[in-house]
Amino acid sequence: MTDQHTKWRFTASIAVLLLALIGLGVRLAFLHLGLEEKKRDGFEKARSLEKKINPGRGIICDCKGENNILALNLFVKDVCADPSLIVKSNQVVKVASVLADKLNLPSDELAIRLNQPDKRFAYVKRMVRQESVAELEKQRIAGIFYQDTTARYYPHGSFMCHIIGFVNHDGIGSAGIEQQMDKYLRGSPGSIESRVDALRQELYEERSHYIPPLDGANVVLTIDQNLQYIVEKALDEAMIQHHAKGAWVIVERVKTGEILAMASRPAYDLNEFTTADNHVKLNRSIGLVYEPGSTFKPAVIAAALNEGTVKPETVFHCENGAWMYKNRVLRDYHAYGHLTVADGVKKSSNILTAKVALTLGDKKIHRYLSAFGVGLKSGLDLPGEENGILRSPSEWSGISATRIAIGQGVAVTALQMVNMISAIANDGCLMRPYVIRQVQRSNGTILVDTKPELLAHPISPETAAVMKKLLARVTEDGGTGVKARVEGYEVAGKTGTAQKPVNGGYSSTAYTASFLGFLPVEDPEIAMVVVVDEPQPVHLGGAVAAPVFSKIANQAVRYLDIQPFKDNRTIARKNVVVSYKNAMPSRHLVVDNSGMVKRDGFQE
Amino acid sequence: MIRKNRKKRLHGFVLPAPFTGIVVAGALLALSYVWLDCRCESIGRDIKKLEAEKVQLKKDILSEESRWSKMKSPANIEAVLAKHNIVMTWPRQDQVVRLYDAGVNTDVAVKKRNSSLTYMKRDKAVIHD
Structure with missing residues (x-):
């Protein structure tokens, strides 16, 4: 090879190299000098990362705090599919059968959903727990992929469902505590601006902006899960035993207004809330008004005692069971002659209570009932509380006072009733009921700390003391509430058997049986209302609701260590x-x- | 013919000391920049890894908490006990013993207990003797 030849080859190589470099340079200039802006933006977009970071939703726990979690956010996965890819690989039946087996889905239905060649995306199952997906992920099924997401999870299913409530698919609290405390539970989202590498992994050193998300605060309830369990178990048994349409119970701490347990039947699984009907989702304890019947009598008797229009020993004639007043007959369940007010309460005489009401007059009755919270929202920190119905005295007929006194023509919520009896038990102090004890961040900062709040003082402590004694006689021998007794404790209360209003009259077959009481009488700690809707065949409050009260109270006094x-x-x-x-x-x-x-x- | 001193000619290419110093300093600066950049990148990777680990741990904690909460729910405890034929009931009122300060002088009680122990020891000692 000649020297000339070598020289030529060297020059050619250099020229080719230069050409390549010039080409690359021109290309680089086009890309970087805005000559192909679209593409440049495309690259920028592909490399940049801008996203919102969702905060974790706070937990809900019972009065024991984080030891007993009732609702929390779980990291779950959505199992997704690319149907066109599965159809192309001709694996529809096989994939459907594997997925159906692992995810507990109907295989045929899944195969139909996957057999869509024109579709590029379909959910196979949403919100699957990571343990269930782990095995599927290992199998690496073509056309199946997984998306990380979070889901609200309620570990106890239907337990305490009406209090806790649920979060809808958009992450917004839509019932119960979830709705009431949504702004605290939700937290605030963070954001990030950064760049990613070719594998879409964030380059930390390129991070230009980062605001960490602030997780939602935790809500601590006044509800005790063990007491709640006792209540729910007793309610379930009562529902079966009495073939009832519904039943609800509230247990309240007399001195503070704390709700210790609140249950309603029928119930629903919070994790499957979409399948539950609205009537099942209704928290009957606060959202359903009913005519209270005889459980309402203590309010009127207390008002009359407080006004001094009657005394416990005042005697009334009970008309031997039927009293004609303003051309309308009022009857007693059992016929009585002369009764003292004390005995009238014990035997639940309608006629005696009506006559006591007449000693007060319409306006005073209305004033006292309003002071007891009847017809008004109590201010409970749960959504869906009803007002109840207490018409103004100007709308009352001549006999209204006699009927309202026995719990007819007035509609209340169970919460109003338990509040009323608590006021009597609490020396005449009506407290605001509450279920939220505290809202606190995970670092311990307390955002909300609920303190007992006095709402009204409808009756004097002296009247309350007399009422306690009168109501204690209801559970004595000869009283209507004997079955509400608790061994070793003095129980005060009132039974109620109310006919349900239908078409402007009263049903002769549908009743609401209830018991309203507190214990121990000398130093009341807890008050409770038990309502059983349309029990069959027995419908008396003393036979249906009083035993439920006794069953719950028996365990509650031991659990709460209430001294007899x-x-x-x-x-x-x-x-x-x-x-x-x-x-x-x-x-x-x-x-x-x-x-x-x-x-x-x-x-x- | 005099031969060229090639070694001597090489001396002519020696860079001036200040320039060399600048070049070396620049090189060192560049190297330290590269080293720091690599270090930052590596720390960034570590932080990312720890962030991912933290998220995973959070997931695991929540998952475990949910399982634990479910496990110790009253309904579950009752069901598990029932499997072992254990039925728990509340004590009757007459079975409850409440502790209270009985007004006993503890010093006297301790002395009494100690003295009885001494007698026991003595008795034993006698037996052993």
Whole structure:
């Protein structure tokens, strides 16, 4: 090879190299000098990362705090498919059968959904737990991919469903606490601006903007899950035993207004809320108004005692069971002659209560009932509370007072009733009921701290003390609420059996049986209302609702460690007379060997 | 014929010291920049990894918390106990013993207990003797 030849080859190589470099340079100039803006933007877009970071939703827990979680956000996966790819690979039946097996779906239906050659995207199943997907992911099925997402999860299913509520598919609280505290639970989203590499992995050093998300705060309820379980179990048993249409219970701490348990039947699974009907989702304890019947009598009797129009020993004639007043007959369940007010409460005489109401007059009755919270929202921190119905006295007929006094022509929520009885038990102080104890961030910052709040003082402490004694007689021998007794404790309460209003009259077959009470009488700790809707065949409050009260209260006093007797009392356990410091005159309690409290009755 | 001193001619290509210094400093600067850039990149990767780990741990915690919460729910505990034929009931009122300060002088009680122990020891000692 000649020297000339070598020189030529060298020059040619250099020329080719230069040409290539010039070409690349020109291309680079086109790309970077805005000559192909569209493409440049495309590259920029592909390399840049701008996204919102969703915060975690706060948890909801019972009164024990984070030990007992009732609702939380879980990281789950949406199983998605590319139907066209699956159809092309001719694997529709095989893929459908594998997915159906792992995800518990009907295979045929899934095969139809996957057999769509024109479709590039379809959900196979949404919100599947990571454990369930892990095995599928290992199989690497062509045309199946997974998207990370979060889902609200309720570990206990239908437990406490009406209190907790649910979050809809857009992540917005739509019932119960989830709705009420949505602004706290939701948190605030963060954002990130950065660049990614060819594998779409973020390049940390290119991160230009980052605001971390602020997770939602945690909500601590006043509800105790163990007590709630006791209540729900008793309700379920009552529903079966009495073939009832519905049933609901509220347990409230008398001195503070804290709701310790609130349950309603029928119930639904919070994780499957879309399948539940609206009537099932209704929290009957606060969202359903009913005529309370005889459980309403304590409010009217308390009003009359407070006004001094009657005394416990005042005697009324009970017209031997049928009283004609303003051309309308009012009947008693059992016929009575003369009864004292104290006995009238014990035996639940309609006629006596109506006559007591007449001693007050319409305006005073209305004023007292309003003071007890009837016809008004109590201010409970749960959505869906009803007002109830208490018409103004100007709209009352001549007999309205006699009917309202016995719980007819007035509609209340169970919450209003339990509040009313709590006020009597709490020396006449009506407290605002609440279910949210605290809202706190995970770092411990407390955003909301609910304190007991006095709403009204409808009756004096003296009247309340007398009412407590009168209501305690309802559970004595001869009273209507004997079945509400709790061994070793004095229980005060009132039974109610209300005919349900239908077509302007009252049904002769559909009843609402209820029991409203508190215990222990001397130093009340808890108040409770039990309502059973249309029990069959037995429909009396004393036979249907009172045993449910007893069953719940029996366990509640032990669980809450409520002491049966006060320390400052002299107690002798062997059939001796027990004297109370603040007892009413001429009244004694006898405690027998079994620990049961017996009374020797009022001496009028 | 005099031969050219090639070694001597090479001396003519030696770069001036300040220039060399600048070049070396520049090179060092460039190298340290590259090293720092690599270090930043590596720390960035580590941070990303830790971030991912944190997210995963958060997922795991929530998952475990949900399982634990479910496990210790009253309904589940009751069901598990029932499987072992254990039925828990609340004690009757007469079975409840409440603790209270009985007004016992603890010093006296301790002395009494100690003295009884001493007697027991003595008795034993006697037996052993």
